[in-house]
Amino acid sequence: MVVADINPESLDRFETETGIPGVQVNVSDFNDVERMRAEVEARFGMADVLVNNAGITRDGFMHKMDPASQWQAVIDVNLTGVFNMCRAFAPGMRERGFGRIINISSMNGQRGQFGQANYVAAKAGVLGFTRPIAQELAGKGVTANAVCPGFILTEMTASMSKEILESEVAKIPVGRIGSPDDIANTVSFLASEQAGFITGATLSVNGGQYMAA
């Protein structure tokens, strides 16, 4: 396993805590993604499983949203980043006749969210993007699926006030906030040999908060 992230301090901390090596990349920059792919293949070998998890939020009302620092920045990382990574890694998976692509979208990409027009557009885009690539890659042993986390306790959500956190948890039928392990277990299943007949799917992992048809 290799972790790729834009933030070298996070990579160092993660490697110290887990022993899992990291490589730096800006997923929104295709040339940098290609450089990272070559580095990963040279140092660790070919990638059979790709998990597209990098994401940012730049929330604000649409009518006040800055075109560059809010709209384009979120589209570049959360949607174009997923294309860049798939574009770089899918050819090797096709050649070897096996691969697993797991794109992390969001419950908000399914249902919409006040103040997140940029994020919702990008995450809904990830759901759309996952289906045609699943169709294109299926014949080569490569599956592509999307996971929609609900409300998960991570650095992205930890900065919210206690009141907002509590009011959000009250909306979750299972009665608790999700943990990163809830998402990791889903990703781990989708990455397994046993999940070979699942492709083009959207899996909701949200404690019942939003039940898509």
Ligand SMILES: NC(=O)c1ccc[n+]([C@@H]2O[C@H](COP(=O)([O-])OP(=O)(O)OC[C@H]3O[C@@H](n4cnc5c(N)ncnc54)[C@H](O)[C@@H]3O)[C@@H](O)[C@H]2O)c1
């Ligand atoms: N936390 C939640 O409740 C929640 C809910 C739904 C979906 N998600 C999605 O799950 C994923 C992980 O979220 P998280 O809560 O762990 O967020 P996080 O902010 O803790 O982690 C996101 C990581 O992405 C990295 N990153 C940002 N821009 C990057 C870039 N250009 N290139 C490479 N790496 C970059 C950051 O450095 C960070 O380590 C995101 O895609 C997020 O949208 C999270």
